[in-house]
Amino acid sequence: xxxxxxxxxxFLYSPIALIVLFSFNAGRSGTQFLCCSLDWYPRxxxxxxxxxxxxxxxxxxGTTATLATVFGTMAALGLQRVSRLARLTxxxxxxxAIIIPGIVIGIATLVALVNLFxxxxxxxxxxxxxxxxxxxxxLGMGLGSVIAAHTLFTMALVIVIVRAxxxxxxxxxxxxxxxxxxxxxxxxxxxxxxxxxxxxxxxxLLSFTFSFxxxxxxxxxxxxxxxxxxxxxxxxxxxxxxxxxxxxxxxxTVSLTLLVIVQQLLQRQRRPQPAKA
Amino acid sequence: MTSGVAAxxxxxxxxxxxERRSMVTAMLLLPTTLxxxxxxxxxxxxxxxxxxxxxxxxxxxxxAFTFAQYLNLPARLKAFQNTLTLxxxxxxxxxxxxxxxxxxxxxxxxxxxxxxxxxxxIVPFWTSFxxxxxxxxxxLGGKGIPALLAWIGLPEIRLINTPFAVLVGIVYGYLPLxxxxxxxxxxxxxxxxxxxxxxxxxxxxxxxxxxxxPLSMPGLITGSLLVFIYLMGEYLIPALLGGGKxxxxxxxxxxxxxxxxxxxxxSAVAIGLVVIMLIAIALYMRALGRERVRSDVxxx
Numbered sequence: 001x002x003x004x005x006x007x008x009x010x011f012l013y014s015p016i017a018l019i020v021l022f023s024f025n026a027g028r029s030g031t032q033f034l035c036c037s038l039d040w041y042p043r044x045x046x047x048x049x050x051x052x053x054x055x056x057x058x059x060x061x062g063t064t065a066t067l068a069t070v071f072g073t074m075a076a077l078g079l080q081r082v083s084r085l086a087r088l089t090x091x092x093x094x095x096x097a098i099i100i101p102g103i104v105i106g107i108a109t110l111v112a113l114v115n116l117f118x119x120x121x122x123x124x125x126x127x128x129x130x131x132x133x134x135x136x137x138x139l140g141m142g143l144g145s146v147i148a149a150h151t152l153f154t155m156a157l158v159i160v161i162v163r164a165x166x167x168x169x170x171x172x173x174x175x176x177x178x179x180x181x182x183x184x185x186x187x188x189x190x191x192x193x194x195x196x197x198x199x200x201x202x203x204x205l206l207s208f209t210f211s212f213x214x215x216x217x218x219x220x221x222x223x224x225x226x227x228x229x230x231x232x233x234x235x236x237x238x239x240x241x242x243x244x245x246x247x248x249x250x251x252x253t254v255s256l257t258l259l260v261i262v263q264q265l266l267q268r269q270r271r272p273q274p275a276k277a
Numbered sequence: 278m279t280s281g282v283a284a285x286x287x288x289x290x291x292x293x294x295x296e297r298r299s300m301v302t303a304m305l306l307l308p309t310t311l312x313x314x315x316x317x318x319x320x321x322x323x324x325x326x327x328x329x330x331x332x333x334x335x336x337x338x339x340x341a342f343t344f345a346q347y348l349n350l351p352a353r354l355k356a357f358q359n360t361l362t363l364x365x366x367x368x369x370x371x372x373x374x375x376x377x378x379x380x381x382x383x384x385x386x387x388x389x390x391x392x393x394x395x396x397x398x399i400v401p402f403w404t405s406f407x408x409x410x411x412x413x414x415x416x417l418g419g420k421g422i423p424a425l426l427a428w429i430g431l432p433e434i435r436l437i438n439t440p441f442a443v444l445v446g447i448v449y450g451y452l453p454l455x456x457x458x459x460x461x462x463x464x465x466x467x468x469x470x471x472x473x474x475x476x477x478x479x480x481x482x483x484x485x486x487x488x489x490x491p492l493s494m495p496g497l498i499t500g501s502l503l504v505f506i507y508l509m510g511e512y513l514i515p516a517l518l519g520g521g522k523x524x525x526x527x528x529x530x531x532x533x534x535x536x537x538x539x540x541x542x543x544s545a546v547a548i549g550l551v552v553i554m555l556i557a558i559a560l561y562m563r564a565l566g567r568e569r570v571r572s573d574v575x576x577x
Contacts, residue, residue, distance in 0.1 A: 005381045005394070008374065012401050012452070015412035022415075071308040078305030081298070090306075093313045100321075101510020101554070103527045104547045107534050108320030111327060111338075111544070116319075152316045155309060184301075213405050216512050216527075220534070229407050236411050236517065248408040259403040263396060 016252065023245035044246040053231035057212055060143060060227060064150040065208035071151070072158025073200050076166060077192075079159070097156040106220035109149045113141065113221065141223025149221050150214060154207035161206070165199035198265045205262045209255055328544035336538030346545035353546055356529040359515075361553070363440060363525070364508035367447035368501050374448060375455035375500065380489075382456075383463035384471075395460065402453035410446050410517050417442050417518070438520030446514040451507060455500040462496030463489070498565055502558065509554045526550045 024036045044050060079087050097105075117139045125135040169192075177187040193200075215229035222230060228251070235244050328346050333339040350357075382394055401409060415421055417436040427433040436442055466489065474484040512527030519528075526546060533543035 001377070001381050001385055004377055005386075008378050008452075009394075009397060011449070012398070015409065015416060015449070016401065016404065018415065019408065019412050067308075071312070074305040075309035078302050078309075081302045082306070090309075090313075093317065097313070097317055099506060100551065101506070101527070103510045103512050103530055104324075104551060105317075105320070107530055107543060107547055108324045109316060110534065111540060112316075112320035112323040115323060148312075148316055152312055155312060159309070209403055213407075215407055219531070229405070232405075232407055232411070233513075236407075236414065244411065248405065248411070251408060252404040255404050256400060259400060263399075 019245050019248045020252070022242065023249040025242045025245070040242040040246045044243045047243070049226070050228075050231060050243070050247065053226040053228045056143065056225055057228040060146050060150065060218075061208045061211040063143075063147045064154055064211040065204050067147070067151045068154035068158050068207040069200055069204040072155040072203060073162050073196065075155070076159045076162035079163065080166060094156045094159055097153050098160075102153075102214070102216045103220075105149065105153065106217040109145070109217070110141075110220040113145055141221055142225050145221040145223065146218050146225075146227065149217050150207075150211040154210050157206060157210070158200075158203035161203045162196060162199045165196055169195050202262050202265045205258050205265075209258055212251075212255070324544040324547055327541050328548050330541040330544075332539050332541050336540070338540045346542045347549070349542060350545060350549055352542075353526070353529045356524055356526045356546075357549070357553070359440075359523060360509060360511075360525045360527075360550075361557075363443060363447070363523070364505060364511070367444055367451070367508050368505045370444060370448050371451050371455040371504050372459075372497065372501055375452055375459055376493075376497070379456045379459035379463055379493075379496075383460050383466070384468065398453050398456050398460075406450060407513060409450060410513055413442065413446055413449065414517055417445065437518065438522045440519075440523050442518040443515055443523045446518040447508060447511070450514060451504045454503050454507070458496040458500040458503070459493060460496070462493045466492045494565070498562075502561070505557070505561075506554065509550065509557075 023040060024038065025040065075090070079090055082090075121135075121138050124137050124139070128135060128137050173191050173195075174187055177191050178184075182190070213229065215233055218227045218230055219233070228247070232244060232247060235241065235247075327338050329342050329344070331339045331341040331343060331345070378398070382391060382398075386394055414437065417423075419437070421436075423433050423436055470488050470492070471484055474488045475481075479487065510527055511525050512531060515523055515525045515528050516531075519525075526549075530543055530546055530550075533539050533546060
């Protein structure tokens, strides 16, 4: 049993270890290992296209995580106060958003947005004529469409996580707060929000990781822009280079850090929260 | 079920208060509703409409009402066949490999090492999927395992771009997703039941079949549903490890939308995929529903 477990862990970790090892390759080719150098690190981060893709991805993941967390938390709170039928409708939509394969979401969003822009852009051109030049405001694929598509399914995840937390929350504090004539807003800020915080934060980090990692949806709706996974995918298609190993190592380090933070937060959430005055 | 804020209802409540309250509720749900309408329902309706349309000569869509796209689905039969064989096989392989590990973690591992070992299972899942799949191009590719085999004198075999490579990618990618739910249900299992079963003379295999397995069913079901759902829409693993020879419906979709720009046919394929997926899940749940009833009876 122990040996079996060890074998599975070896299976899980040796590929990762191999990538990290090869990122310190001194050789030029990706498949032969010459120990050891950090050469490829500055070279990779000196690549303008890579850095641009990384920045795009960080902007997308940061915005997605913020929107998904704020809107998802709002919805989770709102769903506590609606009729059973309305809640059921939202439940169905939430699970549809989670269950539909990313690739289907990607193509459906692409097709829908292209058509929507086809209707909206001529209108915008009439409303805001640009004189001789092209119209000043035209919608198109780019950062915005990726953020919008990512926010859809990460928001659904945040709703699920935050609602689980709400159902485990101590109601008596909220009632006490209301009895003591706190306004609903004050009760929310002083009582509800602190209790929800671990779930909200882990929702944020999960959304960030999902968005940062997503290839398939961005592949369809990114239009002219490149995200890091898209960049990596085309680099892999071109062939194995030490550059990919460097990016992989850096990305894994970042996601690992985030994961450790999520774990800590979830662990705190499992313990009962000390009530603060 | 009223919210905590509604506890204020104990105070004198006027119409103004109620109106304000429903305003607040509407505001809370507004962004989510907008998103669901514009980025979930509208896109799904659009591809549903497109799937009954025709391809415009220059690519894209041209309005029509025809079942031609659906009747043409057999043109992508191979992709559906691959998906519908490799996705279930991959799911089963994940169960077979994940179960013993989850059992070890939940029942055998010491409390201290357990947390660490569990974290180690989850870590790969949170590192980039693309990168983890890429690692196997490296290992299974010409200069990886095949070269190693040739070096020790065994016949060189091709591993990359085969169904085997795709299955390795699947198991590697989704194993953590399977271990976790099974672990959770085994963890909840009352260990005294195992002792009781052994005391009553059951063999270890008997105990496993009559106690452990039925009680870990919820985790097994959750895990395999999760993995199966992901696999049905898989694109990256076949794209990177199947090399155009072993392709899934996801790969056919990318081809149809981004290369040949046949949107109506692509939409029909997408709708077909979702429908097949839902049918498969429904059948699975029904089969298990019966199973679970039976195991409940045998437990009594």
